[in-house]
Amino acid sequence: MSLRPKLSVYWASSCGGCEIAVVNLHEKLLKLDEHFELVFCPCLMDTKRADVEAMPDGSIAITLFNGAIRTEENEEMALLLRRKSKLLVAFGACSFQGGIPALSNFHSRDDHFRTIYGENVSLDNLTQVVPRPRTEVPEGTLELPVFYAKVRTLAQCVKVDYFMPGCPPEPHQVWNVMEGIMSGQTLPPPGSVIGAGTSSVCDECARTRATKVVPRFYRTFEVAPDPDRCLLEQGIVCMGIATRDGCGAPCPKANMPCTGCYGSPEGVRDQGAKMVAALGSILDMGEYKGTTPEELTQKVEALLASIPDPAGTYYKYGAAGSILGGKAQ
């Protein structure tokens, strides 16, 4: 029997990148292993769901839960791991705010099934077979977990103790958090965001800002940006201004805009609303005295057209946790 506190890492609707963020601790993994006993992690080891069910309630010290709640199975595992864990951490953008899978909330479930199993160009499905929760085969019944109408965040499903943002959380931040716990540091109040800063990505970005306004926006394929100047001030929709810091601003360093994976800064309820406000203040509407309402409308519409997918841009990682409701079914 190991006396080390038990750690579990689970993926719900996710990609596995959060697990790789943990594995990318490289040699520090050995230290993590000295301190914790990893008891459940389907991508790394063979413990099964029945083994977790057999564990006493509250016997897992920490569960790092990544992935959104997309299917019935995801929800069952969230409930199970909540019961078994003292601390449940929503680990990564999907479990925190829905992540990329929550872009699905802008589409109906029927649309998904129609496209994926009914219309895609490489399909051979004349009889329009669609996966269903129960299928009778000659040998018996096969079951599949239900695909829910909407993606939910972990906290929309169970009580969450801490939130760790990022898609995925940067390994140095994973280490900061785990090292803090291992050295007995006092944790912040429950419900806090951990493993990140409180300000915005702009604070970590080395690009120079001139507080100038822009006449229009560019999509990333349209221009090769200057490597030293603020991307937003070059007319590229960089989400850094509305995104929590802590990542070290790697995307602007690679000459690409921040896409917002760390969610909103401390004290900001909605990342998209914050971004809209920021864009409003940087846009140069030009001289509007003497223009007709029609001309003004045209101007505004042209500006808006340069950001063709506002919801998917401002809420790329946060649709489930945002103030947006998504598409009605």
Added chain:
Amino acid sequence: MRRISINPITRLEGHGKIDIFLDEHGNVANTYFQVPELRGFEQFCVGRPAEDMPVITNRICGVCPEAHHMASVKALDRLFGVEPTPAAKKIRELFYTAFFVTDHTTHFYALGGPDFILGPDAPPAERNILGVVKKVGIEAGKQVIECRARNHHVIQMLGGRGIHPVAGVPGGWSKAVSAAERAEIETIANQNVEFALFTLKVFDQIVLGNPAYLDLVLSDVYHHRTYSMGTVDEQNRLNFYDGKIRVVDPEGREFLKYDASDYAQHIAERVEPWTYLKFPYLKKIGWKGFVDGAESGVYTATPLSRLNAADRLATPLAQEQFERFYQTLGAKTVNGRYQPVHHRLATHWARLIELLYAAERMQELARDPEITSPEIRKIPQNVAGAGVGCVEAPRGTLTHHYVSDERAILTKVNLVVGTTNNHAAISMSIRRAAEKLIQGFAVVEEGLLNRVEMAFRLYDPCFSCATHALPGAMPLMVNIKSQEGETLKSLRRDG
């Protein structure tokens, strides 16, 4: 009818479940490999700006985001009708070779390797990365961690982030390579070649040097004669980043060779109501069920199938190993090329030969003077409106297909992902292993547990990047149930 369920199957990318049904004689009536997961990228990417796809589709798989990033950006080149600069193509391929080195390395040492290096009948408690380290030495264990670390460093340096890179843009790459970076990458590539050679030596000593393991590789439990798919260059040499898709028949004759953009003429996907994952097959042959042979449209896209589909490898040391591979496994040459190997466990060996090829190719690219060129992107001048991008992901040929409106807003997205290619073949391998090991209600307990797992694991290098330093217990539960759901017997393997 009795039923055996394994849920979830573990150490693979994503979720999975196996149901094994027994007939009245206690033999295997059928097996079902189910994928109980769907996220819906093909629908929710509709309406998004096309240029966002390399970043969005990274999130299909956090283990091989580099592969999705690359297939996506190649699809964008075509959707925007722009040819990347020569330097950009080389930077992309350099980035991609670093990814292949880290991915293949860790699969061998951490995921598939334990079954193989220690043998399937080693005590389960030893059949993990710690056991591997004990067998090959602690120094090798450290080398594996270092290899992952240095190649992820290259991935971050070139791609912007260590996981979910951002640098791919239609027409090129967002970031040039400095002279200092180039020199560092060359050093890393040299280390990678040494490491790949060392790993092949380990495989030689431990696996090939042991007649019992060689028998296992050659046993009919893991033998399926199917079509083999892989990407080749204009000389029919294997390439991970670009070329034509080539399919050879079970005898090794070229059956298809096509440009990525024609994939839908050659590949069709079947839907079953009991799994969320589709089953691709060769359209010309048709779907004949879960059977192998030249009359069945089932094909594989794996390291083994890639070697089978290529005539040779493009780098010298890897080519030597390629020759040795086919000669050792007794492949005949017909029309100047080796006939395919169909022993599925040989996939592990094939993967190591690819590892050496990736390392050597990385070396070549790192030494190419053009790699530091500042000419890294071309700005697209129009929107062609459709594009298909294909690369070889570690687990198989990966296809992204986008259609957009005139503003480059996506209207259709179709993805045929690495493992999906192998879905039917994986199902067949699981069934074969189950049939061999369950007869007349007698279940070869530990053999079943591990050999069924080995049957899917050999296809799936994806979670390679995982266990190398978290040597936890690896228990596995199998419940044998009556049709009414009553548990008749529980098998358990503790770590």
